Amino acid sequence: MTVYLLKRLAIALITLVLASMVVFAVLEIIPGDPARLMLGMNASADQVELLRNQMGLNAPLPARYLHWAGGLLSLDFGRSYTYSVPVIDLVRERIVVSLPLALIALALSTIIAIPVGLFSAGRHGRAGDTIAMGAAQLGVAVPNFWFALMLIYLFAVWLRLVPAGGFPGWSAGIWPALKSLILPAIALALPQAAILARVTRSALIEVLNEDYIRTARAKGLPYRAVLWRHALRNAMIPVLTILGLQFAFLLAGTIIIENVFYLPGLGRLVFQAITQRDLIVVESVVMLLVAAVIAVNLLVDLSYAVVDPRLRSRQ
Amino acid sequence: MTLRFDIPEENFADILVKAFTNRSFLTGFVITIVVAAVAIVSFFWTPFDVTRLIIAEKTQAPSPAHWFGTDHFGRDILSMIMVGARNSIAVALVAVGIGMGVGVPLGALAAARGGIVDEVVMRLNDLVFAFPALLSAIMITAIFGPGALNAIIAIGIFNIPVFARVARAGALAIWPREFILAARAAGKGRTLITLEHVLPNIVTLLLVQGTIQFALGILAEAGLSYVGLGTQPPMPSWGRMLFDAQTRMVAAPWMAVFPGMAIVVTVLGLNLLGDGIADILDPKSRRQR
Numbered sequence: 001m002t003v004y005l006l007k008r009l010a011i012a013l014i015t016l017v018l019a020s021m022v023v024f025a026v027l028e029i030i031p032g033d034p035a036r037l038m039l040g041m042n043a044s045a046d047q048v049e050l051l052r053n054q055m056g057l058n059a060p061l062p063a064r065y066l067h068w069a070g071g072l073l074s075l076d077f078g079r080s081y082t083y084s085v086p087v088i089d090l091v092r093e094r095i096v097v098s099l100p101l102a103l104i105a106l107a108l109s110t111i112i113a114i115p116v117g118l119f120s121a122g123r124h125g126r127a128g129d130t131i132a133m134g135a136a137q138l139g140v141a142v143p144n145f146w147f148a149l150m151l152i153y154l155f156a157v158w159l160r161l162v163p164a165g166g167f168p169g170w171s172a173g174i175w176p177a178l179k180s181l182i183l184p185a186i187a188l189a190l191p192q193a194a195i196l197a198r199v200t201r202s203a204l205i206e207v208l209n210e211d212y213i214r215t216a217r218a219k220g221l222p223y224r225a226v227l228w229r230h231a232l233r234n235a236m237i238p239v240l241t242i243l244g245l246q247f248a249f250l251l252a253g254t255i256i257i258e259n260v261f262y263l264p265g266l267g268r269l270v271f272q273a274i275t276q277r278d279l280i281v282v283e284s285v286v287m288l289l290v291a292a293v294i295a296v297n298l299l300v301d302l303s304y305a306v307v308d309p310r311l312r313s314r315q
Numbered sequence: 316m317t318l319r320f321d322i323p324e325e326n327f328a329d330i331l332v333k334a335f336t337n338r339s340f341l342t343g344f345v346i347t348i349v350v351a352a353v354a355i356v357s358f359f360w361t362p363f364d365v366t367r368l369i370i371a372e373k374t375q376a377p378s379p380a381h382w383f384g385t386d387h388f389g390r391d392i393l394s395m396i397m398v399g400a401r402n403s404i405a406v407a408l409v410a411v412g413i414g415m416g417v418g419v420p421l422g423a424l425a426a427a428r429g430g431i432v433d434e435v436v437m438r439l440n441d442l443v444f445a446f447p448a449l450l451s452a453i454m455i456t457a458i459f460g461p462g463a464l465n466a467i468i469a470i471g472i473f474n475i476p477v478f479a480r481v482a483r484a485g486a487l488a489i490w491p492r493e494f495i496l497a498a499r500a501a502g503k504g505r506t507l508i509t510l511e512h513v514l515p516n517i518v519t520l521l522l523v524q525g526t527i528q529f530a531l532g533i534l535a536e537a538g539l540s541y542v543g544l545g546t547q548p549p550m551p552s553w554g555r556m557l558f559d560a561q562t563r564m565v566a567a568p569w570m571a572v573f574p575g576m577a578i579v580v581t582v583l584g585l586n587l588l589g590d591g592i593a594d595i596l597d598p599k600s601r602r603q604r
Contacts, residue, residue, distance in 0.1 A: 015441045022442070026454050137590075141582035143534050145541050146557055146575035153564050153571070252449035256538050260561065271542065274457055282457045290445045297445075 004305060012298040016291060020072065023287045024065050027279065077284040082276045087284045090269060097167055098258065098265035101181055101188070102250045108189035109196055110243070114232075116193070117200025117239075122227055124205055133201065139194025144253050148187035148260040155183060165262040184261045188253050192246050199242045203235035210234075236307045244300030248293045333595045340591025346584025354400040363391035365398050365551055374567040384569040386559060392570065395551040396577045402463070402552045403581065406545070407532030409467050411525055414474020419521060421475070422482025423513060426490060427505045436483075440476040448473040448535050452544045463552075466545035470535045474528050481524045485517035519596040526589030530582045537578050553578050 039047055052058050056067055071078065077087035116136070120129045156164035162183055168176045207213065208231055216226045255267030262268070266285050273281035334340050363381075369389035377384045383392035425436040446454075452469035459465060489495060490513070498508050539545035540554030548555060553574045560571035 011438065011441060014438060015445055018438075018442045019445050022446075023454070026458060029458065137586060138579070138583060140586060141530070141579045143537050143575065143578050143582075145538060146571070146578065149557065149561060149564060149571045149575070153568055157565055248445075248447045252447040252538075255449060256542055259542055270453060274453065277457075279457055282453060286446075286450050286454055289447075289450055293445045293447065297441075 005302065008298060008301040012294055012301075016294050017069075019290045019294065020069055020287060021065070023283055023290070024068055027068075027283050028061070072287065077287075078280045080273075080278055080281050082273075082278045082281075087281055090281060091266070091284065091288065094264060094266045094269045096170060097181075097263050098251075098254050098267065101184055101257075101263070101265065102247070102254050104181060104185040105188035105192070105250055105254075106243075106247060108185055109193040109246070112189065112193040113196030114200055114239075116197040117204060118227060118232065120197070120201040121204035121208065121231075122223070124208075129201075133198065136194040136197045139191055140198070142191050142194075144187050144191050145256050145260050147190060148184065148257055151183050151187055152260070165260070167261075167263045180261070180263070184257045184263060187260070188250060188257055192250065192253075196239070196242055196246065200235065200239050203238040204231050207231045207234045233307065237304060240300050240303055240307065244297050247296040251289050251292060330595060334591070337591050337594055339587045340595060343584050343587030343589070343591050346580060347588050350400055350581045350584060351404065353397050354404050357394075357397035357401055361391075361394035361397050363394045365390055365394045366549065374563065374570070376567075377569055383573040384567065386556070386570055387563060387567070390551075392556070392573050395556060396553070396574055398551045399553045399556065399574065400577065400581070402546055402550060403533045403536055403578075406463060406467050406470070406536040407529050410470035410474055410532045410535075411528050413467070413471030414478045414528060415521065415525065418475040418478025418480075419482040419514075422479035422484075423486050423509050425479070426483045426486030426513070427509050433483075436479065440479050443472060443476045446473070449538065449544075452539050456544045461544050461547060463546040463550070466536050466539045469539070470532050473535075474532070477528060478521065478524060481520055482517060485520045486513045489513045489516050519592070522596075523589050523593045526585050526592065530585035530589070533578065533582055533585070 039051060056064060059067070068078075075088050077091070079085065080087050080090060083090060116132055120132045123129045152164050155161045163180050165180075167180050170177050204227075208227075213226060213230060216230050217223070221229075254265065255270060257263075258265040258267035259271065266289070270282055270285045273279075273285070334344075367390070369385075372381075372385050372389035373387050375381055375385040375389075381391050381393065383396065385391055386395070421436050421439075425433040448469045451472050452465055455465040455469055486509070495508060495512055498512055503511070536545055536552070537554035537557070540552040541558050543558070546552035546555060556574040557571055560567070560574070563570055
């Protein structure tokens with residue numbers, strides 16, 4: 001168990017370091033001098049040189065990487081070229097929108113998908129299963145941002161139940177803020193739930209064919225108890241794997257969905273930064289999201305150990 | 316006489332019979348053929364010219380003349396969807412090609428060599444996997460500016476570890492088999508065995524994954540074009556059409572409805588096709604149904 005955990009942790013750290021090198025390298029090959037960019041076209045060569053020295057741009061490459069990476073560790077991402085404030089302040093402002101959105105969507109998709117998967121596996125091959133999986137097949141094919149547009153049309157334009165977009169901020173109260181996150185969360189969650197339901201179902205069906213399930217049934221346990229107590233737990237490994245992968249897609253999806261609903265999250269920040277060529281903001285947000293993906297995959301690996309006792313006892 | 320150690324091939328006629336009695340495959344196959352046909356036809360003919368802007372006919376509701384209505388420049392939505400199909404297919408196809416072309420050799424190599432080679436390939440996989448296509452696209456766009464090529468590269472890069480994993484897992488299951496042992500006893504090297512015996516036996520897996528990634532590629536291209544990182548106007552693309560539709564949802568909902576349905580139908584068709592192929596060629600998955 002300890003060996004397994006340490007190995008996973010080491011892999012995550014190595015991936016994180018390599019990823020930071022990739023992002024740093026991208027920053028390096030981008031044409032244009034950040035110092036020149038900050039000072040404008042009228043600055044003299046001396047002024048630019050002075051700022052370059054101040055910013056540490058003249059140091060050798062490995063030194064600059066270490067300085068940058070060290071800064072990341074202490075949450076110092078540098079300063080935004082256009083806003084002239086530390087990038088971390090911008091991120092802090094925006095993450096309170098993106099993170100709750102991604103988490104609500106993740107929770108929502110799990111709450112929908114697991115029961116549907118259980119339902120379908122329990123009625124394997126019957127009409128209920130066919131209908132549920134047909135719906136899931138359709139759900140997988142629906143792009144979340146188009147689904148979002150349709151939801152806006154139905155619930156905001158036509159029924160006028162929720163706002164069509166925008167975010168009042170958490171200071172406006174929990175309920176108004178949550179209300180403006182409902183549609184985006186549903187738009188993100190349903191297509192993901194469709195995938196998750198399919199995986200849950202096929203993992204369950206696989207498990208239900210096992211001998212120990214027959215034994216549990218033979219000793220007289222009711223079908224429902226077998227499904228919940230024995231089958232679901234053993235089917236959790238593939239389900240957890242997909243959940244981990246989905247978090248990456250959810251983060252990416254959040255970036256797109258924020259643009260549909262005009263939510264002031266990390267996604268909006270990144271696209272504004274791209275149009276303003278505020279590269280340090282772009283790179284910081286990318287690095288942050290990559291780190292989040294790596295962290296979640298590590299969590300998934302660790303949760304295997306919780307779900308699967310065989311991993312715990314193995315040396 | 317040369318001895319052949321491969322698993323006996325199923326009769327082609329048997330597979331055809333199975334294919335055309337499989338509902339998933341049949342539906343998916345028909346949809347995919349229709350979408351491909353529409354894309355090809357768009358090269359020679361579309362109901363209206365998508366490059367001509369007729370402001371007098373802007374945002375018209377669906378009618379006998381314009382089945383899916385017109386957009387804010389008076390362009391025919393149906394014609395734009397037809398041309399957009401071309402674009403979606405091209406981007407997704409090339410991205411799958413990149414993923415297979417790089418990923419499969421890497422995965423096969425990792426399985427054949429094992430040890431440190433395997434470890435290095437898998438760690439590189441983890442690295443690429445940490446960059447969802449959208450993040451790669453954002454970085455590429457930040458350097459080179461937006462364009463369809465960026466979308467292809469970003470989606471293609473994300474496909475590489477997917478195919479590497481599938482190829483490796485498939486190959487690892489083949490390597491312990493007896494016919495591989497026989498081939499090694501006959502003095503064949505790892506590369507030759509991989510080419511002659513391992514790859515032919517994992518083609519099915521790769522084909523199924525290929526259709527899945529093709530479908531995902533179409534979704535990803537639409538998403539990237541929607542946020543302005545993919546195909547650029549005036550080239551019609553499904554994602555871009557949805558972006559244009561967004562601010563006109565109240566006045567012209569058809570601008571959003573039809574391009575979205577085009578995406579759904581295409582992706583649905585490909586997914587059904589993939590499911591069908593898996594069903595037909597893999598007895599294990601058939602038992603699960």
